[in-house]
Structures are given as structure tokens and as C-alpha cells.
Amino acid sequence: MSAATPPSDPEVAAEQAALDHALASLGTMRQRAERLLQDLIAAGNPDLDYVAALSRRVSLLADSPRPLLFGRIDEEEGPTWRIGRRHVEDARSDPVVIDWRAPVAVPFYRASVKDALGLVRRRQIMVDRGSVMAVADDLFGDVGDQAGSTRLRGGDALLAELERARTGEMLDIVATIQAEQDEIIRAPLRQLLTVQGGPGTGKTAVGLHRAAFLLYNHPELSRDGVLVLGPSRAFLRYIAQVLPSLGEEAVVQTTISDIAPKAKVRAEEPMAVRQIKGDARMGELLRRALAGRRRPLEEDVSLRVRFARATLDRERVNALVASIVARPAPYKSGRLALRSRLVSEARTAFRSSGRLGADEAWFEGELTSSEEFGDLVDMLWPPVSPNTLVRDLLSSREQLERYASGLFSPAEWRLLLRSRGSTVTSTAWSADDLALLDEAAFLTGGRTRSYGHIVVDEAQDLTPMQFRMIARRAPSGSMTVLGDLAQATGPWTYADWDEVRSHLPGAAPQHHDELTLGYRAPGRVLDFASRLLPVAAPGIQPTSSIRPGRTDPTVRRVGESELVAAALEEAAALAERHALVAIVVPEDLVPEATRLARRDTDVGVLERDAMTRPVTIVPAPAAKGLEFDAGGDRRRRPTRPSAALCRSDASDPAPQRRARPAAPRRSPRLRGARSPTIECMALDVDGKVALITGGSNGIGEGVARHLAGRGAHVVIADIDGARGKAVAQELDGRFIQTDVTDPAASGAAVAFAVEAFGGLHIAHLNAGVTSWCGMGDDFDPEAYRRSMAINLDGVVYGIAAARPAIMASGGGTIVATASMAGLVVAPFDPIYAANKHAVVGLVRSLGQSYEADGIRVHALCPSFAYTNIIKGSEQTLLDMGFPIIDVADVVAAFQRILDADSTGQCWYVVAGRESEPFQFRRAPGPRLD
Numbered sequence: 001m002s003a004a005t006p007p008s009d010p011e012v013a014a015e016q017a018a019l020d021h022a023l024a025s026l027g028t029m030r031q032r033a034e035r036l037l038q039d040l041i042a043a044g045n046p047d048l049d050y051v052a053a054l055s056r057r058v059s060l061l062a063d064s065p066r067p068l069l070f071g072r073i074d075e076e077e078g079p080t081w082r083i084g085r086r087h088v089e090d091a092r093s094d095p096v097v098i099d100w101r102a103p104v105a106v107p108f109y110r111a112s113v114k115d116a117l118g119l120v121r122r123r124q125i126m127v128d129r130g131s132v133m134a135v136a137d138d139l140f141g142d143v144g145d146q147a148g149s150t151r152l153r154g155g156d157a158l159l160a161e162l163e164r165a166r167t168g169e170m171l172d173i174v175a176t177i178q179a180e181q182d183e184i185i186r187a188p189l190r191q192l193l194t195v196q197g198g199p200g201t202g203k204t205a206v207g208l209h210r211a212a213f214l215l216y217n218h219p220e221l222s223r224d225g226v227l228v229l230g231p232s233r234a235f236l237r238y239i240a241q242v243l244p245s246l247g248e249e250a251v252v253q254t255t256i257s258d259i260a261p262k263a264k265v266r267a268e269e270p271m272a273v274r275q276i277k278g279d280a281r282m283g284e285l286l287r288r289a290l291a292g293r294r295r296p297l298e299e300d301v302s303l304r305v306r307f308a309r310a311t312l313d314r315e316r317v318n319a320l321v322a323s324i325v326a327r328p329a330p331y332k333s334g335r336l337a338l339r340s341r342l343v344s345e346a347r348t349a350f351r352s353s354g355r356l357g358a359d360e361a362w363f364e365g366e367l368t369s370s371e372e373f374g375d376l377v378d379m380l381w382p383p384v385s386p387n388t389l390v391r392d393l394l395s396s397r398e399q400l401e402r403y404a405s406g407l408f409s410p411a412e413w414r415l416l417l418r419s420r421g422s423t424v425t426s427t428a429w430s431a432d433d434l435a436l437l438d439e440a441a442f443l444t445g446g447r448t449r450s451y452g453h454i455v456v457d458e459a460q461d462l463t464p465m466q467f468r469m470i471a472r473r474a475p476s477g478s479m480t481v482l483g484d485l486a487q488a489t490g491p492w493t494y495a496d497w498d499e500v501r502s503h504l505p506g507a508a509p510q511h512h513d514e515l516t517l518g519y520r521a522p523g524r525v526l527d528f529a530s531r532l533l534p535v536a537a538p539g540i541q542p543t544s545s546i547r548p549g550r551t552d553p554t555v556r557r558v559g560e561s562e563l564v565a566a567a568l569e570e571a572a573a574l575a576e577r578h579a580l581v582a583i584v585v586p587e588d589l590v591p592e593a594t595r596l597a598r599r600d601t602d603v604g605v606l607e608r609d610a611m612t613r614p615v616t617i618v619p620a621p622a623a624k625g626l627e628f629d630a631g632g633d634r635r636r637r638p639t640r641p642s643a644a645l646c647r648s649d650a651s652d653p654a655p656q657r658r659a660r661p662a663a664p665r666r667s668p669r670l671r672g673a674r675s676p677t678i679e680c681m682a683l684d685v686d687g688k689v690a691l692i693t694g695g696s697n698g699i700g701e702g703v704a705r706h707l708a709g710r711g712a713h714v715v716i717a718d719i720d721g722a723r724g725k726a727v728a729q730e731l732d733g734r735f736i737q738t739d740v741t742d743p744a745a746s747g748a749a750v751a752f753a754v755e756a757f758g759g760l761h762i763a764h765l766n767a768g769v770t771s772w773c774g775m776g777d778d779f780d781p782e783a784y785r786r787s788m789a790i791n792l793d794g795v796v797y798g799i800a801a802a803r804p805a806i807m808a809s810g811g812g813t814i815v816a817t818a819s820m821a822g823l824v825v826a827p828f829d830p831i832y833a834a835n836k837h838a839v840v841g842l843v844r845s846l847g848q849s850y851e852a853d854g855i856r857v858h859a860l861c862p863s864f865a866y867t868n869i870i871k872g873s874e875q876t877l878l879d880m881g882f883p884i885i886d887v888a889d890v891v892a893a894f895q896r897i898l899d900a901d902s903t904g905q906c907w908y909v910v911a912g913r914e915s916e917p918f919q920f921r922r923a924p925g926p927r928l929d
Contacts, residue, residue: 067127070175116140198543200521224452260434274491278463330446332758385810386440395420449711459483461490477508486537522549686711694767698867740794759809811854847904
């Protein structure tokens with residue numbers, strides 16, 4: 001069955017020639033793409049999407065340290081194909097290397113003695129830094145004495161990979177994917193696939209390679225998006241390079257906490273409280289609390305418009321409210337519908353009185369701006385933000401008792417009761433509150449960012465409420481959910497995968513698969529850990545390892561007071577023999593371990609230092625999915641954590657399964673170009689409403705595209721009607737023509753956004769022009785006044801208009817585009833510098849005063865960027881020594897502002913530096929001596 005060739009064999013030389021030909025062909029492909037890109041740009045006014053696509057192709061065709069090819073298959077009656085990590089073709093467009101995801105590559109992964117899938121040979125090619133080191137053949141058919149039982153596919157390469165020392169970053173496994181893994185990776189897109197996999201079975205790698213496979217075979221996913229959810233930020237750092245190394249960047253990689261609404265987590269809660277908050281019944285409790293905010297009209301109401309009055313009948317109004325409630329719609333949409341219906345009712349009433357021209361154009365504006373009408377709408381259908389809804393419910397005994405009736409027992413809902421924060425922004429949220437905030441955001445606003453496919457890793461630690469979060473983002477039901485029920489450490493545990501699937505969307509067919517072979521962890525380690533299975537997960541079968549390992553795990557018993565010091569001592573000894581060692585520590589002992597190791601530069605902490613030190617202190621919940629070197633000599637390095645810190649109690653030798661609460665069961669970036677990105681750990685703006693002035697081009701357009709791409713509702717306000725409408729339409733947003741120098745126009749733009757989407761959370765006041773007006777003989781009062789009106793007045797009017805709307809929406813962020821000219825002297829355009837310095841001073845002065853309203857105010861201070869504001873002056877600026885930055889760099893800084901917890905800061909954006917707040921020197925105080 002198997003034949004291995006020595007390094008001097010002619011077959012190795014033949015494969016080296018094939019590899020050299022493939023590398024040369026790849027270089028030719030890159031040169032062709034570069035020439036096409038250069039010709040496109042030189043022609044002038046290129047299509048930016050085409051430029052972005054070509055730029056990405058040039059980047060993907062770059063050399064990689066990972067082997068270009070790794071396998072070959074010889075068909076019984078057909079050609080020979082070489083399999084690699086990407087497609088390569090020659091000058092005649094004939095394939096030189098077949099992408100591992102292509103259908104023709106399937107036999108490489110699945111052929112066996114029982115079913116050769118039409119192959120006579122499968123060859124594993126082991127490559128190191130461009131050199132073929134060895135080949136190993138699997139021969140099928142009549143091979144005489146070589147016939148035998150099926151071995152692990154590519155066993156030689158697989159074992160070489162398993163013995164590789166860990167580096168702190170996960171690598172792809174395309175060369176060593178096994179048959180049971182390949183079946184999961186290539187499973188159909190339109191299904192809810194759950195995967196049970198024990199330690200070391202490669203489920204994380206399978207999930208990531210499945211994402212790469214689906215993106216390759218379903219191009220529509222590049223538009224719809226793929227979301228990968230991991231258990232922690234440390235885990236995301238560990239896996240961050242896998243998908244890019246496979247040429248796939250149109251993926252959002254983040255955690256469940258980071259797709260939730262923005263909230264500062266600073267509270268920890270007992271496990272009993274966490275279990276209740278994770279229960280799916282919390283969704284119904286929040287729905288009841290939201291519905292309970294509406295109040296019926298108890299008597300007829302009189303409305304006044306100008307000098308006339310009309311009365312609305314109580315019963316008609318209540319019936320109108322009931323008809324809107326009966327139609328399933330988000331709470332904010334219902335409020336907008338009620339407002340519209342009340343206007344119609346009032347128009348009819350005033351028309352019947354014959355005292356006022358109710359059909360006049362001004363009628364609706366004067367009616368809806370009246371205090372009486374506003375009070376009526378607020379009483380019948382009060383506005384409420386998601387954060388306010390959750391805070392008010394959990395801090396009100398009366399609300400909990402009323403809405404939990406028949407849903408939770410008194411003992412359960414009392415666990416939810418907590419003290420009320422003085423403001424929404426001062427509320428101390430817990431990690432489990434984030435799922436409640438997300439539920440509330442969906443109930444109130446409805447829309448959330450959705451994806452074509454979602455991959456969830458370490459799913460066993462998610463609660464039902466967190467699964468509801470994920471389900472809302474996968475309307476098609478296309479998901480891959482991986483985990484090990486036996487490793488559950490969260491507040492919720494599941495008896496089986498049927499229970500997990502009950503909390504996920506049922507729109508797609510469901511399928512369950514299991515990974516039964518352990519590749520990473522040696523058998524002796526797995527056997528030791530499997531002693532807990534009968535208690536932790538009785539229905540889960542133990543994982544079988546492909547290799548036994550050389551030594552048994554070492555158990556060292558010490559007193560509890562010596563536990564941390566002994567673990568550090570043991571880790572230091574292991575670090576002398578192994579490249580990467582972890583100390584897995586119970587969360588409550590992490591501070592002590594960190595304190596004892598603070599002077600040891602070889603010891604790092606996972607969240608602070610990632611896996612960059614020889615020894616890493618890892619909180620136990622964060623250890624899942626990570627890999628470290630373990631016991632063995634220097635030449636043979638099995639994987640998994642090498643030191644563990646735990647407590648034991650002789651009277652309680654096995655941990656008990658936690659009971660659930662009683663419940664029903666750029667290449668360089670090109671300016672203006674849009675390109676896929678990996679987004680990790682960023683503020684989720686799903687469903688938020690953003691108003692952007694000057695949003696039809698340049699920085700404003702870049703921010704609009706960024707926010708819309710992350711699920712926000714975008715309203716573009718600009719003087720350029722044609723371009724603004726086109727951009728808004730493309731982003732499924734709204735456009736309003738706006739002259740920011742007119743305060744009424746700024747107010748109208750805010751009102752338009754609120755009416756269109758039910759609120760306002762982000763205001764980007766970006767409209768701006770240069771003056772090129774000097775203060776000498778070239779002073780031009782008209783140019784001065786125009787520049788001040790747009791750059792300063794537009795910001796002032798915009799902030800004044802946006803503030804009340806953002807407050808009514810529960811808080812948010814105002815970002816004013818200033819400039820580096822607002823932070824430094826700018827003698828080339830002193831008027832421009834003057835208004836930008838004014839914007840900087842305004843933002844710094846408003847920061848603290850607006851914080852009490854739940855509003856953060858920041859200034860975005862970019863250097864010159866490739867936008868219309870400098871069009872025609874680019875060469876002049878370059879000659880003056882100003883490097884011009886890309887719009888994408890400014891957009892990235894804008895996102896950093898949204899992610900920040902601070903306010904009143906001015907964020908510089910300059911070439912070669914990461915954007916951060918400018919540090920102003922304190923002014924000297926008075927001398928009193």
C-alpha cells in the first residue's frame with residue numbers, strides 16, 4: 001500500500017522540477033496582474049472596485065512561506081494532478097497546481113483501499129522552503145506485496161506536522177486533512193451542521209478550512225459575508241493567520257461579546273444569576289417588559305394647531321394602537337407607524353371641524369412639532385433604548401414580579417434584581433447582560449447584520465440567549481457549530497446536540513457529525529483526561545489518539561498555599577526543554593500567578609502578551625483551542641498545555657455536572673478602494689443609525705461604506721444631490737440634500753434620519769472645504785466666510801441638532817472631522833487652520849459636559865488624504881513634504897474612535913503611525929506668590 005522514497009530518488013527530483021515550474025508560473029501570473037493594474041491606473045479614472053479586486057489578486061499571488069503544493073494524484077484513466085494551496089496556471093492557462101478546494105482534489109483526501117475513487121497513486125510531497133524533501137506514495141489497485149490496510153492519509157507528513165514545535169500561531173492543515181475532516185469541510189452550504197469533537201481532533205482547523213472551502217465554491221458568500229466566532233480574543237489572535245494564508249480575507253473573526261451592543265463589562269455575577277440570564281426564557285421576559293411600556297389612552301385628547309383645536313376619540317386611538325401591535329414589527333417601527341396614523345386621525349378630526357386647512361402642506365409639521373402631540377405619542381408608545389429597557393427591568397422589583405409571572409419562579413426572578421445605575425452609561429453590565437442587550441436591540445430596532453454563513457467554535461460554552469444572538473445573524477440557517485460537550489465550563493451545560501440545535505435557526509436542514517480521532521494530543525494525555533467523561537458528559541465517547549505518546553502525565557501534589565509557586569517552578573523547568581509552555585490557572589488564582597512572575601521576563605500573561613513568551617499564564621476558560629509544546633525530549637514535541645494548576649479535594653474526587661435552572665427544555669491600499677478585511681474585536685454597529693454630512697465622497701463616503709458594510713443604517717447628508725443619492729442607494733441607505741451652513745437644514749437632516757430609521761446613534765460631521773485664502777494681499781472675505789461657514793458653523797449646527805436625537809436613542813457618538821491643521825501651525829492656509837483649531841477646541845470643551853447625556857464627542861484629525869478637498873493640489877503638497885494618506889487609513893481611525901471608551905479627544909491620522917489621541921500639554925496656571 002505505502003512506498004516511501006529516499007531523498008536521492010529520481011521521483012524527488014521530478015517533483016522538485018514540478019515545484020520549480022509551479023513557482024515560476026505563479027511569478028508570471030503575478031507579473032501579469034501587476035501590469036494590468038498599472039495600465040488601469042495609468043489610463044486615468046479607473047473603476048475603484050476593479051482596482052481593489054486587482055490589488056487583492058496581486059497580493060494573493062505573492063510568495064508564501066507555506067508550501068505551494070503538497071500532493072499529487074494519478075488517475076486510473078486520466079491525467080496527473082498536483083494539489084496545492086492555490087490554483088496556478090501556465091502561460092497557456094493550463095493548470096499547473098489544483099486548488100485543494102476544487103472538486104477534482106477530493107480523491108486526494110478520501111481515496112482508500114476500499115474505494116480508490118479512480119486513483120492508482122496518491123503522493124504526499126513534503127516541501128520545506130521551496131525544496132522537496134521527500135515523497136510518500138499510496139498505491140491502489142493490484143500492487144502485489146504492497147497491498148495492506150488503509151493507513152492515515154499522508155501519515156508521514158501528518159506526523160511531521162504533529163511533531164512540529166508550536167509557534168503561538170495556528171497554521172493551516174491543507175496538506176494533512178484527513179477523510180473524516182474533509183467530509184465536514186466539504187459538506188453542503190445550506191445546512192445547520194453541528195460537530196462534536198474531543199480534544200485534539202482538529203475541530204477548530206476544520207471550521208476555518210470549511211469557511212475557506214465555502215468561500216471558494218460559493219462566490220456569493222463574499223457579498224453576504226462569513227462570520228467566525230471564537231471563545232476569546234486570545235484565541236482569535238492565535239487563529240488570525242489561517243484564513244489569510246489560504247487566500248480568504250472576506251471574513252469577520254470576532255467573539256460573541258464583540259457582536260453584542262457596545263457596553264462596558266465591569267461586573268461579575270454568581271453562577272446562579274448567570275444561569276438565569278442565559279436562559280432562553282429571558283427573551284420572552286424582555287418582550288413582555290417592552291410591551292408593558294405602552295399605555296392605553298384613558299380619555300379623549302385635544303390637540304391644537306395654530307388657533308384651532310380638535311379632539312381624538314379615546315376608543316378610536318386605542319383601537320388604532322391595537323391594530324399596529326397585532327402586526328409583527330420592531331418596536332421602533334410600530335412607534336413610527338403610530339405617529340403616521342395619528343397624523344391621519346388628527347387630519348380627519350380637524351377637517352371635520354371645518355376650522356382649519358388640514359390638507360395644507362404645513363399642517364403635519366406644525367402638528368407633530370407641538371408638545372401635545374409629542375406627549376400623546378410618548379404616552380401611547382414611549383421611546384426606549386435597548387440599554388434602558390434592560391436596566392429598568394433588572395432594577396425594578398415591580399416589573400420583574402409582573403412580567404416574570406408564569407415564566408420564572410419568585411426565587412428565580414429575585415436573583416435578577418440589582419441596584420439601578422444613576423444613568424444608563426454608568427450601569428455596571430456583566431458579560432451575560434450583553435446577550436440581553438442584543439435581544440433588546442432586536443426587539444426595539446429589528447434589523448441586525450446578517451451573514452451567509454457562520455462558524456461557531458467552542459459552542460459548548462454558549463448560553464441559549466447567546467445562541468439566539470447568533471441565530472438572528474444567520475437567517476438562512478447556514479451554520480457550522482463545533483464544540484465538545486464534555487469540555488463545557490460556562491454557566492450552561494447541554495445534555496446533547498439536539499438541545500443545542502433547539503436554540504438555533506431551523507430554516508436549513510440539520511446534520512450532525514463527529515470527529516473521533518485525536519491528532520494533536522497524545523493518547524496517554526487523552527486517557528488521563530477521559531476519566532472525567534462519565535461525570536462530565538456521559539453520552540460522549542472518548543477520543544482515540546493516533547499516537548500513544550512517550551510518557552504519562554506527571555501529577556505533583558503540593559499544599560494549596562504552594563500551588564502557584566510550584567506550578568511556576570515546574571513551568572520554568574519545562575521551558576528549558578520546550579519552546580512554548582503554558583500554566584493553565586483557575587481564574588481566581590491568575591492575579592497571584594501574575595504577581596509572583598512579574599519580574600520574570602520569560603513569563604507572560606495571555607491577554608497582555610499573547611503567546612510570545614516561553615511561558616504563558618493562561619486562565620482556564622481561555623485555554624481551549626490553544627496549542628503549546630508538552631512533555632518529551634527536544635526532538636519530539638507532542639502538543640497541548642504542559643503545566644496545569646488545579647485544586648483537588650479527597651472527599652470529592654470528581655467534579656459534579658452543574659445543574660441547569662428549572663426551565664422548559666495592500667499590498668498598498670488604493671485610495672477610495674473597497675476591499676474585504678478581517679475585522680476582529682471591533683464595536684458592532686448592527687442596526688445603529690448613522691448620519692454623515694459630506695458623505696457623497698472622500699472620507700465621508702469611506703465611513704458610510706464601512707458602517708453600512710457592518711450593518712448600520714446610513715443617512716448621507718450632502719450638497720451634491722446626484723452623487724449622494726447614488727451612494728445612499730448603493731448602501732441601502734437614505735439621502736437628504738443638505739447645506740450645512742444652514743442650521744435649519746442640519747435640523748432637517750437629523751429629523752429625516754430619525755424618521756427613516758427610528759433614532760440616531762452616530763453623527764459624523766464631515767463636510768469641509770479648504771479656503772486657500774491668505775491673510776496678506778490675497779485675503780478674500782468671501783472665501784473666508786465660506787470656509788468658516790462650512791468647516792465650523794456646519795459642525796456647530798450639526799452637534800446642536802444631533803444631541804437631542806442621540807440622547808433620545810440612548811446615547812451614542814459624535815465625530816467631527818477636523819484636521820492635523822487643527823493641531824499644528826498651517827501657514828499655507830491659515831483660515832483653514834483657524835476653523836479646524838476651533839473645531840478641536842469645541843470638541844475638547846464639549847467632551848465632559850456631553851458625557852452625562854450618554855454622548856461621546858471626538859475630533860478626527862487626518863493629515864491630507866486623497867479626497868476632493870485636495871484635488872488638483874496633490875503634487876503641490878507632495879513637493880512641500882506632506883505625504884498623502886489613504887481614505888482607508890482615516891476610516892480605520894474612525895472605527896478606533898467608535899471603539900474607544902473616552903470622550904473629548906482629538907485623534908490624529910498621519911502616515912506611518914497608528915491613530916491615537918493627541919496629547920495636549922496642560923496650560924500653566926496663575927502664579928500666586
